[in-house]
Amino acid sequence: MANVRIAGTGMTAFGEHAGRTGRDLFAEAGIDALEDAQLDPDDIEELYYGNFMGELAEHQGHQAPLFAEAVGIDAPATRFEAACASGGTAVRAAVQAVRNGEADAVLVGGTERMTDMGTAGATDGLSIAADDLYEIKAGMTFPGAYALMASAYLDAYDADADDLAHIAVKNHDNAVVNEKAHFQSAITVEDAVEAPRVASPLGLYDACPISDGAAAVVLTSESFAADHDLDAPVSVTGTGQGTDNLALQDRESLYRTPAAETAAETAYAEADITAADVDCAEVHDCFTIAEVLATESLGFFEPGEGLAAAKAGETTRDGSIPVNLSGGLKAKGHPVGATGVAQIAELTKLLSGTHARSDALDDPSVGIAHNAGGTVATATVHVLERTTEVDA
């Protein structure tokens, strides 16, 4: 497969942006990415755009051409929606377009405006990622769905719910130096364990926040990067997507995520890597249990060993495979449509040595992005590799 270069990244702060519109947030991230790439809007041949629920949040569909205009791009603009994997599916389409020669330079981005909806509104909005007829109308919410998955995992492996706290503590700790993070504050295991329960066994610190934000990345072909003398040491070398039944009741297991396993298998095969080659990963930790399932589906740990590995510190900055050095969804925040794109931006900086947490990695060459929609009914996995030397 032809390599696809990452020529620039941009991101708003993640958090509460009261009074700013989605187009405003996306314009900031998109222009930021273009400036980082030292390219003009006219260089961009396609916009791939992820958004989950602009219809509900801002009464605004058809955002792709509207937000293209906000960045100054006059090119085909296409919106992808796959619940919380909306950004990941947009990235996959962008990677395919560039490697197949459909376009030489594309912008891929995503946005979500959520805080203006309030907690109840956002929770209702997020629920459209599940099966409305058989789950939501029966009273399920997303914290409830992940609580079911957590309970099943803990039961199957005879594990302790309190151990999930280690993931929240790690991700908050990583985010302390991330200027774009929603929460830049550390927490303790006690904080997490003693916090109010949201949906037992999950407590307040097991859940990611409701955030506003936008992210964007410029992808180009190798030849475009060379012709324009771009500083683009990192490539996307593999992309995979998997699907599962939307409703939990239709799954064989509540504590495995085969959509992510399929996505990882495809992406690893394209990049010709194995899990052992991976130096760092940004995974979809909408809840702490989701990070456990992600690290198992990506092959970092055997099924049933992810939580113990997290407790043992294997995924911390000093561990064998640092996970969510950005702070993850848990602490960095989760403006849904932006998340899958922001993961690519974080990994690009980590592999380039320009990230606030770069000191946790020793000459890294491979990073993985894992983005999930709903209860992982959609998953995308991307392999990023440093393909040229980085000035130390």
Place this chain on the structure above:
Amino acid sequence: MANVRIAGTGMTAFGEHAGRTGRDLFAEAGIDALEDAQLDPDDIEELYYGNFMGELAEHQGHQAPLFAEAVGIDAPATRFEAACASGGTAVRAAVQAVRNGEADAVLVGGTERMTDMGTAGATDGLSIAADDLYEIKAGMTFPGAYALMASAYLDAYDADADDLAHIAVKNHDNAVVNEKAHFQSAITVEDAVEAPRVASPLGLYDACPISDGAAAVVLTSESFAADHDLDAPVSVTGTGQGTDNLALQDRESLYRTPAAETAAETAYAEADITAADVDCAEVHDCFTIAEVLATESLGFFEPGEGLAAAKAGETTRDGSIPVNLSGGLKAKGHPVGATGVAQIAELTKLLSGTHARSDALDDPSVGIAHNAGGTVATATVHVLERTTEVDA
């Protein structure tokens, strides 16, 4: 470019489907298409899916994996949203995936449930295709927007608003034999001219109805079609997409649609055809004026001559370029996400000689699909060609 074969088509009736869910409608269309192709769900490697406003109509996002499951497909499933061009953007992605070897057999489809929303609810839902901040909050509706475009056209070319009636009469007349059409009844010019105004100068018969429905098409590579001995005489040989400012106020002209001109230019170039090669077209006539603008943007008529050509009968069954032999959005109906896919299904039958209106065409070889979102802020154009002999 490698040809992309159309191996099967499926469609529900378009109209009111009270009490049926979107997944139910899509399952009918998807299974219909697979049976037409004589393929199994397991043969399908990707689902590309168009839907505009399931969030508002059914409180259901993340429809792609849910609806894949309804058809029995276990493969990556991706949803596209581009307002009324949602289906067209899904088709473009599907065509690109097959011609680039990302997948050998894909299902592309679309669904919309609208009638349960009621007229006011559907009108409000449709309005999210426009710029909420600068158009909708100022009181605009889609009939109002197209009325502005119609007024500008009629003023620029000193034309008569009553002439728009000829387009409604033609499309209703074409739909009389279309068993899937929302309206299978003829109307007269008098009916249209004397009907109540919806937004002056547009009257009731200038507007398409609010419909429920689903459509699906199976696309395969040439080699897959050959290996599986598929009956697939029609190929997609060109695909184009264009973008314009979302808000009318930001356009240079209210009576030109450059997004469609760009899409047509791209698609024609890929297929190596000109407008003169086209035998029939399915165009996006959400309002009668939209068909006029479409036929001009596709190069069938010079700017300012489309309405006069329609009045002169050039786009009727006996005319030089029959347009909307299916009945178009006007009479066949417009379940938004399904429309761009249904156009491909109709053209496939027209070029195969199996359509209820095939007698209008003498050995046709080239058909065009034109799908538009909003006030043509997004447009897709596809070129279909009969690439193998059809048994007469």
